[in-house]
Amino acid sequence: MVVVKMSDWTGDIGQEIRNSFGELMVGLPQPETILSVSQVAPDGFSSMMKGSRNILIISEGDKENFSIRKNIYAKPQTVVYVQAKDDAGIIKILQERKEEIRRTFLDADIAFTQNIFEGQVDENVKYKTLDNLGLSLLIPDKFKTVDDTGEFLWLRNHLTSGIAKSGSNNILVYSVPLGDETQVADSIVAVRNMIGKKYIPGSKPETMHMITEEAYTPYTFDAIIDGKKAYETRGKWEVKNDFMAGPFLNYTVIDKKNNRLVIVEGFTYAPSVNKRAFLFELEAIAKSLKIK
Incomplete structure (x- = not known):
């Protein structure tokens, strides 16, 4: 105003x-x-x-x-x-x-x-991956578990209102080893493509999986998460050999103490509607990350 x-x-x-x-x-x-x-x-x-x-x-x-x-x-x-x-x-x-x-x-x-x-967190819900990785997040109870392997967490909130009701808001959490710190920003797309191929299949898993949209270069900015150096990346995802696509927001946090990168990502699938509010909600969740 x-x-x-x-x-x-x-x-x-x-x-x-x-x-x-x-x-x-x-x-x-x-x-x-x-x-x-x-x-x-x-x-x-x-x-x-x-x-x-x-x-x-x-x-x-x-x-x-x-x-x-x-x-x-x-x-x-x-x-x-x-x-x-x-x-x-x-x-x-x-x-x-x-x-x-x-x-x-x-x-x-x-x-x-x-x-x-x-006020929306269900304290009774335990996520194996967060426990194993020593992480905490403010996760509203409307998000339900898609996958929780102990190394990779995927949560989904099915959107229920208006024209977006066929869509979803999604949260991913995982970690990878920390290599050359000067190369972290340049490796974000490769890492998320690797994770997409391993954990996020399309309707035909043998030929379809999530990738970073090849025709659109993501934007990466410096960030601070839980007092640690991090990178914020915004771009578009798509499913290889399929027509599903949407925006993503990725936070890659340098956790020197544990010699790793902690990644919290949100992505939205909501065809034909504005998506700023959905991404903002995912940003608020990601920025609540605490590394124990």
């Missing part, structure tokens, strides 16, 4: 906000923005509007100001304030701080979602 004058919203400031926070998320088959952005004028910023979880307040003033505050009007809530003397000053702050603002809002939503998951 962006609180800004309508004249600013329709001008250069609004354009900068849409450019900064309306960027498309990588790795999705349909174009979807990283954040959904809406505007309200300051005089229309009512008590109902003040209940929004993420708020960006733009104003003009004598002093330049950028600040982030929590739980001003509601809880949980993140409010970012941007103030400068004129349009150019406001735009300058937005350009310099856009990554920080975006990450602040997304991290707040991750924490909010994880808090919800904490």
Whole structure:
């Protein structure tokens, strides 16, 4: 929710906000923005509007100001304030701080979602693979076990609403030995293709299995998971020799203490519908990873 004058919203400031926070998320088959952005004028910023979880307040003033505050009007809530003397000053702050603002809002939503998951975890469910690998994850009880070998865990949530009801959200957890640390990022696709061939068959297992889509190069970013160096990879998966496909989100964590890579991956199969929300849920689960 962006609180800004309508004249600013329709001008250069609004354009900068849409450019900064309306960027498309990588790795999705349909174009979807990283954040959904809406505007309200300051005089229309009512008590109902003040209940929004993420708020960006733009104003003009004598002093330049950028600040982030929590739980001003509601809880949980993140409010970012941007103030400068004129349009150019406001735009300058937005350009310099856009990554920080975006990450602040997304991290707040991750924490909010994880808090919800904490109330949905069935403490009676034990996963052999997590126990063997010394891992813990916040896994909502709607996810059911597809495979749990002790070395490889596959969980699935069948989507039940609307047009997506034939689809599913999936979580994979496994580990591989740590080799040359400088080659980890370059090996992510090869590792997930190896796992797909071994554990994730298609309708004809002898000729079909999950692979990384060959026509689309995944995007890999630096990340931190459980305080450890990691890589976040977003791309598309497909089933070799079949027509199933969708987006995936892979976190490869360098666990030096145990000389291994711990991998938590989420992938979605939901034909014909937007998938940002499904991937976000999988991201929140993956980022709850703790290595014992």
